[in-house]
Amino acid sequence: MRNLYLFFRQHYFYFLFLLLETLSLVLFFNYNEFQGSSLYNVSNAVSGVVNSMYSGISEYFTLRKTNRVLIEEMAKLHSRIPEAFYVTDQNIFYKKDTIVNLEYKYISAKVISNSTNKRNNFLMINKGSIHGLMNHMGVIIGNKIVGQVVSVSPHFSWIMSLLNKDSRISGKFKKNNQLVNVEWNGGSYRKGQVREIPKHVVMVVGDTIITSGNSDIFPEGLLIGTISGYTNAQDENFNNGEILFSTDFNSLGYVEVVVDMMRKEKDELRATFKSQ
Amino acid sequence: MTSRTVFFNVVRFFFLIPIQVLILNHINFSGYISPYYYIYFILLLPFDTPKWMLLVSAFLLGWSVDVFTNTIGLNAAACVLMAFFRPFVIRAISSGPESLMGDTPSLKNQGLKWFLYYSVILVVIHHVALFYLEIFRLSEFFATFVRVLLSSAFTLVLVLISEYMLYPRGK
Numbered sequence: 264m265r266n267l268y269l270f271f272r273q274h275y276f277y278f279l280f281l282l283l284e285t286l287s288l289v290l291f292f293n294y295n296e297f298q299g300s301s302l303y304n305v306s307n308a309v310s311g312v313v314n315s316m317y318s319g320i321s322e323y324f325t326l327r328k329t330n331r332v333l334i335e336e337m338a339k340l341h342s343r344i345p346e347a348f349y350v351t352d353q354n355i356f357y358k359k360d361t362i363v364n365l366e367y368k369y370i371s372a373k374v375i376s377n378s379t380n381k382r383n384n385f386l387m388i389n390k391g392s393i394h395g396l397m398n399h400m401g402v403i404i405g406n407k408i409v410g411q412v413v414s415v416s417p418h419f420s421w422i423m424s425l426l427n428k429d430s431r432i433s434g435k436f437k438k439n440n441q442l443v444n445v446e447w448n449g450g451s452y453r454k455g456q457v458r459e460i461p462k463h464v465v466m467v468v469g470d471t472i473i474t475s476g477n478s479d480i481f482p483e484g485l486l487i488g489t490i491s492g493y494t495n496a497q498d499e500n501f502n503n504g505e506i507l508f509s510t511d512f513n514s515l516g517y518v519e520v521v522v523d524m525m526r527k528e529k530d531e532l533r534a535t536f537k538s539q
Numbered sequence: 540m541t542s543r544t545v546f547f548n549v550v551r552f553f554f555l556i557p558i559q560v561l562i563l564n565h566i567n568f569s570g571y572i573s574p575y576y577y578i579y580f581i582l583l584l585p586f587d588t589p590k591w592m593l594l595v596s597a598f599l600l601g602w603s604v605d606v607f608t609n610t611i612g613l614n615a616a617a618c619v620l621m622a623f624f625r626p627f628v629i630r631a632i633s634s635g636p637e638s639l640m641g642d643t644p645s646l647k648n649q650g651l652k653w654f655l656y657y658s659v660i661l662v663v664i665h666h667v668a669l670f671y672l673e674i675f676r677l678s679e680f681f682a683t684f685v686r687v688l689l690s691s692a693f694t695l696v697l698v699l700i701s702e703y704m705l706y707p708r709g710k
Contacts, residue, residue, distance in 0.1 A: 276590045280623040283598045287619055291612030291672065310607045317561055378564065378608075380573045382673050382683075385609050414609075421609055428674065449674070449682060450571070 311419040314376035314387050322373075322516065329516045336405070367482050368522040369403075370394060374515045375419075379426055379452035386410065386422040388518060393417050401480040401521040407510040408432065408474060408485050409518050420520075426452055426512055433478045434487050436464065437471040445472065445487055445506060452512050454491065457504035464502075466493050472506055479529060482521065486510075544585055544642060552600060555580050560607040571686050574693040575614075577604055578665050579701065581622055582658055585642045590626065597622035610673070617669040621661050632656045646702040658698055659691075666691045 271278065322329075372388040390396055392415045402409040402422050410430065414421040423430055425447060432445040434457075441464045447455040457472065470490040476483025486509040493504035523529075559577035566574060581597050588596075601618030605611050629644070632653060641648035644657055666687045674683055 276594075276623075276626075279591055279594050280619065283594055283619045284616060284623070287598070287601070287612040287616035288672075289612070291610070291616060310609075313560070313607065380564075380566065381608075382670070383610075387609075428676065449679060449686075 311375070311387065311416070315389060318373070318375040325514060325516055328514060332405070332516070366523065366525055368524055369519040370396070370522060371517055371519050372402075372420075373517055377424075377512070377515055379424075379512050381426075382449050383428055384424040384426040384452075384512070385413075386424055386515065386518075388420050388422060388520075389418065390520065391416050391418045391420050395522065396420050396520055399480060400523070401482075402518050403481070403485060403521060404510060404515060404518045406484075406486050408481055408487055409510060409512070409515065411480050412520065422518075424512060425455070425508070425510070432481075432487060433475045434472045435475040437473050439464070442475055442477070443472065443504075453508055455488070455506045455508055457490065457493075457506050458501070460493070460502040460504055462496075462500060462502060466490055466502070466504060468492065479523060479526065480521075482523075548580070548584060551580055551583065552596070556600070556603050556607075559604055564608060572689045572693050573686075574690060574697055575666065575669065576694055576697045578618065578621060578662065578694070579698050581618060581625065582661060582698065583643055583645070584625075586629070586644070587642070593622045593625065594619055613669065613672055616672060617665050620668045621665040624664050625661060628657060628660050632660075645705075646699070654702070658695060662691050662694050662698070663687070666694070 370390060372390040372394075374386050375389050376385075376387040378384045378386075386402075386409070388402070396412055396415050398412055398415060400412045402411060408425060410422045410424040410427070412420050413423045425432060425445075427447065428449075430447060433442065434445045435442050441461060443460050444458045445455055446458055460466065468490055472487045472490065474481040474483060474485040474487060488506040488508040488510075491505050491507040493502060496502055555577040559575070563574050563576055566572070577600065580600055581593075584593060584596070597618040598615050601613075601615030602611075604614045608614070644654065646654045649657070670683050670687050670690070
């Protein structure tokens with residue numbers, strides 16, 4: 264027993280190293296479950312406050328661009344109000360409320376921390392569970408995609424950016440609806456990879472890729488980017504391409520969170536199918 | 540260790556974290572260079588720091604940076620690994636007792652050659668662990684390798700600039 268004690272005392276440096284290193288690695292690989300614990304919420308609250316201070320200062324530097332985006336958006340909305348239309352037909356059609364149900368609701372949020380230089384990038388926004396945000400909701404800017412919600416605290420949320428190794432977006436060619444997957448391999452934040460393009464699809468540089476709406480995260484038809492290059496693989500069944508993202512991830516100011524109002528119904532349908 | 544050294548190291552700890560989190564984490568050159576200057580704290584710990592203190596302070600340092608980048612455990616693991624290798628590196632590159640003048644490793648006390656060996660080895664250990672853990676995929680081995688080299692070089696430049704700023708006369 265005494266020898267054992269002496270052994271531990273003599274080599275405590277190695278044991279302490281193993282203990283701390285294992286602890287770090289376990290936390291790193293399991294931190295998705297870890298996010299539920301109270302310790303994570305505390306650290307999220309601290310970093311949330313610091314990050315809002317940072318963005319409070321840095322948002323002044325992007326005011327010019329924010330203004331331009333807002334003006335463009337306003338012009339778009341102005342062109343949609345009834346007064347902007349010239350009525351060519353005097354017939355009036357009534358729409359019954361029960362025919363149209365609201366499927367997607369949008370919540371605007373401010374980005375208070377963002378990165379594009381890591382292999383796995385995240386954003387933090389200033390809306391959280393008290394505003395109705397939940398995991399797996401999509402995040403967009405205008406009609407372009409940004410990422411999805413992966414963790415929510417009462418006032419803040421973490422968004423997994425498209426620039427992340429775990430991010431995989433189901434997209435399709437605008438011209439012929441062929442399904443593809445969009446990923447990001449690191450490197451430049453402007454360019455990503457398009458995977459699993461069937462061989463018979465003829466691509467040209469400049470083809471538009473939009474969201475497919477298959478994933479329940481994004482509505483159909485949002486812009487992902489345009490094809491900027493491709494390879495014709497010889498032995499595989501699929502071709503790969505390079506995509507130029509429409510979103511400028513380095514200058515995100517205000518984003519919108521997509522709330523799918525029929526999410527519950529879709530999930531329930533899927534659950535009943537699985538249980539049978 | 541005098542209480543003065545302890546005080547300076549504690550101040551440095553709380554000074555480097557905001558620098559890393561608020562400034563350096565926002566630096567991005569072409570997606571390849573992201574400096575991790577906060578490990579300067581581990582490089583500058585005094586020679587007679589108790590070994591358990593070395594590991595525990597490295598863990599706390601990495602953890603604090605992790606909290607702000609939502610990468611719980613990533614920086615902590617890299618820092619603990621770097622702190623673990625520190626005593627071995629010091630032993631390996633020091634030829635005799637005269638090379639360990641002064642309390643802390645520095646350009647002024649040990650000279651440029653010793654300090655370069657010391658910081659290059661430890662910074663590269665930290666960056667290799669950090670970048671490969673973050674990706675955890677062998678398919679991007681070479682792209683990650685380039686990121687490690689470029690980012691290590693950038694971190695080292697920052698470390699050397701601060702050494703020259705603190706001790707302008709050199710030796």
